[in-house]
Amino acid sequence: MTPGTPPTTPASRPLTVALDKALDTPFTHGTLASLPEWLRADDTCDVDIRAIGGPAWTGRLHRALALRPRAVLLSRPTPAPPETVKELAALADAAQVPVVVDTPWALHPATTDVVPALRAAAAQAALIEVFTAADVPPAHAFLDQLALVRATAGALDSLRVTRLDARGHGGSAQCGSVPVSFSGCRSGIGTTDTRLVLRGAGEQWRLDFAAPSSARPATVVRIDADGEHLLPTRYETAHRAAWRHTHAAATSGTAAPSTLHHLAADLALFPVEALSA
Template sequence: MSRLLQVGVADRSGDDFLASQRIVWASLPLSLGVAASEPAQLVAVDGRQRDWLTVATETASSGVLGILVVHPRPGPAAAAVHELAARARDNGLPVVVETVWAAHPAVAQLADSTRARLDDVALADSVAIVAKDDPRSPASVLLDQLALLRAVLGPIDEVTFSASGASGHTVNARRGASAVALSAVRTSVSPAGARLAIYTASGEAHLVVPEGGTAAPARASVVDDQGESVLPSWYESASRASWRRLVEAVTSQQALADLDFLADDLDRIASLT
C-alpha cells in the first residue's frame, strides 16, 4: 500500500496500552506511521477501561478513518454498542474488535475449512485455560470464548445450564441442533490459552489458540473421510492481524460487523450474569 496512514491511541489511554500498541506498530509495514504532529487516522481504544464505549464513541466523532477496540470488557449495554455500530456504519467508519483468541489469524482459516468439510456439527466443546493472576473477570473470559465460538461456528441460540465459581465456569448451550459446552479453569499449572473441538457424524476439527500477545501459532486440524489435515502454522499475533484487518477495511472501504457481533455477545453475557 502506498498510502501512509497515521496511527495512535485514544485520549485518556494509559502508558502501558500505548507501549503495547507501539510494539505492534513496529512490526507492521511502512504504510503505517505513528502520529506525532498530525492527528491519528487509525486509533486504538483500550477495551479494558470501564468507559471504553464512551471513549470509542468520542473517537468515532473525531474524524478518524478507523477504530480498533482492543480486548473489550463486559459492562456497556448491548443496545448502546449497537447504537455505536449503526453510527459507524452510517458514516462509513470501520471498527475492528480485537479479542484474545478469536482475532488470531488461524481462527478464520479453521472456520473456512470447517464450513467446507464439516456441515453437520453435533457438538462443540470449548475450554479456556486462564492464568490465576489473569485480571479478566469470569464474564470477560466467557465473552472471549463466545467470540471464539462465533468466529468458527456462529453464535449460540440458547443456554441450557450455567454455573461459575472462583476457579472457573461451565456453560451448556445449543446452536441449532448442535450442543455447545463452554468451560474455563484458572490454574498456574497449564499454559494459558483456549481449545475448541468440533464433532460431527463425518469428522472432527480441533483448534488450540495460545494466549494473545505473542506470535506463537495456533494448532488447527480437520479430520474427515479423507483423513487428517493439519492447517498451516501462522506465526502472527492477534494484535498484528487485527491492525492488518483495520488497514484493509479502511483502504477498501469495507463494512464490518464486529461491533454488532460484540453487542450480541454482551447481551448473552448480561443474561447469564
C-alpha cells in the same frame, strides 16, 4: 486478496495511530513496528486510526467516534451493556467510521483461514466444545469464547450459564441444531490455553491457542478416517491480524469479521450480573 490484508502497493504514507493508555505498551508498539509501511503510532498530527482498550471503554469509544477518524480498533473489550454497544454501533455506522473488534481467537489467522471448512463441518457436527485456562476474569474469557464460536460456527440461538464466578465459568448453548459446551478456569499456573473441538461423525477439528501475546503459534488439526492432518502453521498473532483488518477498513472499506454489531449480539446472551465484570 485475503480480507484484512493490506494492498500490495502501500499508501503514500503510513496511517497514523493514536493509542489509548491501555494499549500504549511494548507489545502494541512491536506489532505496529511489524507493519511499518501501513501503520505508525503518532498522535502529534491528524490521526487516521484511534485504538481503544481496557475497562470502561464505552465512553472513550464514543469520544473517539466524535472525532471521526478513518477507523477505530477496539481491543479486547470487557463486558458492557448490549444496549450501549448497539447505540455505539449505530453511531459508528452514521459517522461511517468502521470499528474493528480485536478478539484473541476469533480474529486469529489460524481461525479465519479455515472458517469455510469449519462452517461446513459445524452443520454436520454432533458437538462443539470450548475450554480456556487463563489468568483473566472468567467473564472476559467467556465473552472471547462466544466470539470464537460465532466466527467458526455461526450465531448462537441461546445461552445457558451454569457457572460464572471468580474461579471460572461454564455454560451451554445451541448453534442451530448443534449443542455447544463452554468451560473455563482462572489460573495463573502453567501456560494459557484455549481449545475448540468440533466433533462430528465423519470428521473432527481441533484448534489450540496459546496466550494472545505469546510467540507460540496456534495449531489446527483435522481428524478423519485417514488420521490426523496438521494444517499449515500461521506465525501471526490475532492482534496483528486485527491491525491488518483495521487498515483495510480504513483504506478500502473492507468489512471486518468482528464488529460492534457482533459484540452486541454476544453481550445480549450474557447474564445481567456479568455485564459489569
